[in-house]
Amino acid sequence: MxxxxxxxxxxxxxxxxxxxxxxxxxxxxxxxxxxxxxxxxxxxxxxxxxxxxxxxxxxxxxxxxxxxxxGFRAVAVEADWPDAYRVNRYVRGRGDDRDAVDALRGFTRFPMWMWRNTVVRDFVEWLREHNRRDPGRAAGFYGLDLYSMFRSAAEVIGYLQGVDPAAADRARERYACFDQHLDEQRYGYAAAFGAGQDCEDAAVEQLVDLQRMTTGRLPGDRPLDPDERFYAEQNARLVTAAEQYYRAMFGTRVDSWNLRDAHMFQTLTALGDHLRWDHPDEAKIVVWAHxxxxxxxxxxxxxxxxxxxxxxxxxxxxxxxxxxxxxxxxxxxxxxxxxxxxxxxxxxxxxxxxxxxxxxxxxxxxxxxxxxxxxxxxxxxxxxxxxxxxxxxxxxxxxxxxxxxxxxxxxxxxxxxxxxxxxTALAPLDPVTRPGTEEPGETYPFAV
The missing domain is CATH 3.40.1660.10 (EreA-like (biosynthetic domain))
Structure with a gap:
């Protein structure tokens, strides 16, 4: 020694x-x-x-x-699906956002700085420019996480309103089960301890209904936009996974963590299947997570x-x-x-x-x-x-x-x-990221 x-x-x-x-x-x-x-x-x-x-x-x-x-065609990140999909629309030249800072405004839940920071902003602008220069090798930006249960339910209804108002009415009726709760954490507590209605069946019914719709055409024989259809179906799938997750939050940490990472894996493989539909040889995905x-x-x-x-x-x-x-x-x-x-x-x-x-x-x-x-x-x-x-x-x-x-x-x-x-520390786009009182989730790890 x-x-x-x-x-x-x-x-x-x-x-x-x-x-x-x-x-x-x-x-x-x-x-x-x-x-x-x-x-x-x-x-x-x-x-x-x-x-x-x-x-x-x-x-x-x-x-x-x-x-x-x-030949990679997607970046999948540890972020909520609807927030990341707003960025996806921007990098593909869709949507109304003027720049990457606007496109990242969907990230309002703590911790905003994970995605609203200068490095991600610059990467998003680069990806949009790459896609503009080389549309044949365009790459998207997607989220893997499941915290956005209420937001995703609203996105399902909004999508259906534009393509099949009757289906949107059915979705509103099913998702109304969640309306008595102010946020996801309160729903999970009520469902886990028998203080409120368990909405699992309603969420599953809505997912099955949407999946049944996507196998064909909507009223008027109008074809579905495959990307927006995929976005809506993933939102419906997220609601079912998040419903289980928020109930499990009041059980063991292992159960809730496992549900969350299982959802990330299911989302990743669903994204791979979606990409392979048009580009079988280029369904390659980069993942960013802890x-x-x-x-x-x-x-x-x-x-x-x-x-x-x-x-x-x-x-x-x-x-x-x-x-x-x-x-x-x-x-x-x-x-x-x-x-x-x-x-x-x-x-x-x-x-x-x-x-x-x-x-x-x-x-x-x-x-x-x-x-x-x-x-x-x-x-x-x-x-x-x-x-x-x-x-x-x-x-x-x-x-x-x-x-x-x-x-x-x-x-x-x-x-x-x-x-x-x-x-060195990240530089956030926002000086303070405290949008409200959110539930303490598992975005950060700690030792067992």
């Missing part, structure tokens, strides 16, 4: 240094990225926090390469407790067609709230704890580097259990070990990692 570092730790650091691929340009070269992706149809790009500029910017730059050179959703849960202590996630579901159900890349950081700053629904503020990120993957990568040296676990050499220490940090939209540095760390095996959890040793 020399200077407080054991021989084992020195060996692990040396192994990381030997395997690390420097990123002098800040991102993998196009050749390196495309080699890593290979023939994958799904590329899952994570983040260790919801408020770090470098994570967002690196994902955006890599996604540009995958769209321009890799490491906690994208890293394979089977390699974590949460997985041992019965929790799964999107990354695990993709690997199990779509074997061999996905790549998962996570991110880590040692220290710096982050944009986060002190409590749920609080205003965002820039917080210092504490240096990573000894015994964590972040600390090991920091000690190995290098400002920014890539570790690939799909080829040798893979540092053996990264196949064993280490602490891993997860900061969401709430950061609690005073209880960081309990609130933000869990055990995981990094090389089994991801196909690659990008480590950025010191990072």
């Amino acid at each position: 020399t200077g407080g570092v054991t021989d084992t730790e020195s060996t692990a650091e040396a192994a990381v240094r030997a395997a690390a691929l420097p990123l002098p340009g800040g991102v993998p070269t196009d050749a390196e990225l495309l080699d890593f992706v290979g023939g994958a149809r799904y590329v899952l790009l994570g983040e260790a926090t919801h408020g770090t500029a470098e994570f967002y910017a690196t994902r955006a730059r890599m996604t540009r390469t995958l769209v321009e050179r890799g 490491n906690s959703h994208l890293g394979d849960a089977r390699a974590t202590e949460m997985g041992a407790a019965g929790q799964w996630d999107l990354g695990q579901l993709v690997r199990e159900n779509l074997p061999g067609v996905a790549r998962i890349l996570g991110f880590t950081t040692h220290s710096g700053s982050v944009l986060a709230a002190a409590e749920w629904d609080g205003p965002p503020r820039v917080e210092r990120v504490r240096p990573s704890l000894p015994g964590s993957v972040e600390n090991l990568l920091h000690r190995a040296g290098g400002d920014r580097f890539l570790l690939r676990f799909d080829r040798e050499p893979v540092p053996e220490r990264l196949r064993s259990a280490l602490l891993e940090r997860a900061i969401g939209v709430v950061y609690r540095p005073d209880t960081e070990r309990q609130s933000h760390y869990f055990h995981a095996r990094p090389a089994d959890r991801f196909d690659a990692l990008i480590h950025i040793d010191e990072t």
Whole structure:
């Protein structure tokens, strides 16, 4: 042992240094990225926090390469379906929004800054311009999450009003079951504890009715717009999933988390099927979400407790067609709230704890580097259990070990990692993001 570092730790650091691929340009070269992706149809790009500029910017730059050179035709993000679809209309030259800032105004639920920030704004403008220049290789922007139960129900009714008013009336009657509740959380509480009507049957009936409509034509033999039809059907599917989720919120955390990530996976595969309808060979999707959703849960202590996630579901159900890349950081700053629904503020990120993957990568040296676990050499220490940090939209540095760390095996959890040793906070488009009192959801992870 020399200077407080054991021989084992020195060996692990040396192994990381030997395997690390420097990123002098800040991102993998196009050749390196495309080699890593290979023939994958799904590329899952994570983040260790919801408020770090470098994570967002690196994902955006890599996604540009995958769209321009890799044949990817969609970006699916950890965001609500209707809010993201407004952006999708904008990047495809539809809708009434004048610019990306307007298109991102659909994001009104806490935490707005996850998507209303300068990096996403610039990427959305780039994607619109790419689609204008090269419409034959246009790419869309979609949401995977399920918090928007009431909003999605309204979107279903609005769609039907324009194509079949009688069907819209049926949808209003079914969704009226939710009207006695002020918000989703209150509905979930009432349904879970028998204090109100359970609306599950009504939501399922509406989904089945809409699916039945989409198999043919509407009154007047007018064909349905396939994209808007898909949008409406996904909204109806979201209402059924969200209804289960909000009831499960008052049960175990594992149950509600599993329902949420199962919905993300179902939305991702439905989007893949939709893209394949017109472009069978180009149904390739880039996913942006937190490491906690994208890293394979089977390699974590949460997985041992019965929790799964999107990354695990993709690997199990779509074997061999996905790549998962996570991110880590040692220290710096982050944009986060002190409590749920609080205003965002820039917080210092504490240096990573000894015994964590972040600390090991920091000690190995290098400002920014890539570790690939799909080829040798893979540092053996990264196949064993280490602490891993997860900061969401709430950061609690005073209880960081309990609130933000869990055990995981990094090389089994991801196909690659990008480590950025010191990072900086996102720049939000809005100085304060406190639209009202929203339910404390699971947008941020914390240790079990």
